[in-house]
Each structure stands twice: as structure tokens, then as C-alpha cells.
Amino acid sequence: MGTIVRSCLLAACVAASPAVAYAEWQAVEKVRTYTIAGETGAELYASIGERGPKVGLVRAIAHTDFKLTWTRKYEPQGNACVLSSARPKLTITYMLPEPASTLPSGARESWETFIAGVHKHERVHGDFIKDMVRQIEGVSVGLTVPDDPACRKIRTELTKRLGELSLAQRQRSRDFDRVELSDGGNVHQLILKLVNGH
Numbered sequence: 001m002g003t004i005v006r007s008c009l010l011a012a013c014v015a016a017s018p019a020v021a022y023a024e025w026q027a028v029e030k031v032r033t034y035t036i037a038g039e040t041g042a043e044l045y046a047s048i049g050e051r052g053p054k055v056g057l058v059r060a061i062a063h064t065d066f067k068l069t070w071t072r073k074y075e076p077q078g079n080a081c082v083l084s085s086a087r088p089k090l091t092i093t094y095m096l097p098e099p100a101s102t103l104p105s106g107a108r109e110s111w112e113t114f115i116a117g118v119h120k121h122e123r124v125h126g127d128f129i130k131d132m133v134r135q136i137e138g139v140s141v142g143l144t145v146p147d148d149p150a151c152r153k154i155r156t157e158l159t160k161r162l163g164e165l166s167l168a169q170r171q172r173s174r175d176f177d178r179v180e181l182s183d184g185g186n187v188h189q190l191i192l193k194l195v196n197g198h
Contacts, residue, residue: 027090027130031119033098041110041194044099053095061187062118063095064125068133072140074151081151083158086140088133094122106197114194121180121187125173132169136162 036047052059073085096119103111139161145154180187 025088025090027092027126027133029126030091030093032093032095034095035100036097037100039101039104040107041114041197044097044107044111045191045195048097052097061097061191062122064092064122064129065095066090066092066126066129068129070140074154076149076151077144079149080144080146081148081154083140083143083154086137088137090130090133092126092129094119094126096122110194110197114190117186117190124176128169128172128176132165135165139165 034051034053036044036051038044038047048061049059052061053063054060055063067090069089071085071087071089072083075082075084096115099111102108140158143154143158143161145157148154179185182188
């Protein structure tokens with residue numbers, strides 16, 4: 001009996017695999033840099049303050065941005081409209097600081113520790129974006145709206161759902177930054193070690 005159950009489960013998994021194959025996608029992740037000056041940790045951090053990417057009204061150490069487009073297939077089914085497939089194309093770009101010249105020995109080690117930690121922090125933001133795209137996929141594929149043979153209402157409904165997911169992703173990123181940048185937080189510790197030359 002156990003063997004039969006296992007075989008049936010395996011058959012169900014095999015039967016289901018073509019249906020989920022559409023969901024396989026990979027984000028393209030890129031790193032761009034902006035140039036900073038200085039030979040000590042304190043000088044480098046001061047230069048970040050002058051040249052870092054603007055996020056709102058303030059300059060940041062680093063920034064994660066993304067471009068997301070979709071290929072969607074809407075299908076009328078009877079009097080309803082069904083979103084039968086939605087394939088994302090996601091590009092995530094990490095903007096990081098880079099010293100203009102080779103650093104002296106002590107500062108170089110401090111900088112390498114700092115920039116590795118900052119890059120790791122930004123990749124968490126990238127992971128949040130990828131999670132959001134998967135959630136969008138989850139609420140998109142199979143979405144059905146009745147009394148919509150022209151597939152118009154479904155677009156309004158989808159936009160509403162996507163807006164909610166986008167707001168949730170932004171809040172998640174803000175909450176993460178608040179913890180990381182607070183006194184004693186991970187990024188705060190990285191800054192202190194860089195400036196103090198540890």
C-alpha cells in the first residue's frame with residue numbers, strides 16, 4: 001500500500017511539473033559603482049557623504065534599484081477573463097562606492113570589510129525584490145474576473161493587487177534599513193569600523 005501511495009504522489013509531481021515550468025526565471029543582477037576619494041576610512045566615508053546616491057533628500061552609502069517588466073497572457077473563457085501566464089523580466093542594480101585609487105595597506109583591509117558588508121546588505125534588498133516578484137506571480141497566474149469577456153476589468157484588479165505588494169516590499173525594506181542603520185546595527189558597526197580604521 002505504501003509503495004502505491006508513493007508512486008501516485010510521484011506521478012502527481014511529474015504530471016504537475018510542466019505546469020510549473022513557466023515559473024522558472026532568473027533575475028539579472030548588476031553592480032554599478034560611483035567614485036569616491038580618500039586614503040583613510042574617515043576620508044572615504046566623508047566622500048561617500050558628498051557623492052553617494054540620493055535617496056529622497058539624503059545621500060546613501062549604496063542603493064538597490066530594479067526594473068521589472070512582464071509578459072502576460074489574458075484569455076477570455078466564456079464570459080470571464082483569465083490571466084493564464086505571467087513571465088517576469090527582472091533586473092536588479094546595486095549601486096556601490098568605489099575608491100578612485102589603490103588604498104594604502106591598512107585602509108585597504110578596512111575598506112574591503114566595509115564594502116563586503118554593504119554589498120551583503122544591499123543583496124538583502126535584492127532578495128526582498130525577488131520575493132515580491134514571486135508574490136506577484138502567485139496572485140497573477142490563474143487570476144479570474146467574471147463578466148469580463150474583453151479582459152479589461154482584470155487589468156484594474158491586477159493593478160490593485162500589485163500596488164499592495166509593492167507597498168509591502170517598500171515597507172519591508174524600510175524596516176530592514178531601520179534596524180541595520182540604528183545604533184549598534186550591522187551597517188552602523190561597519191561605518192564605525194571603517195572610520196576608526198579597524
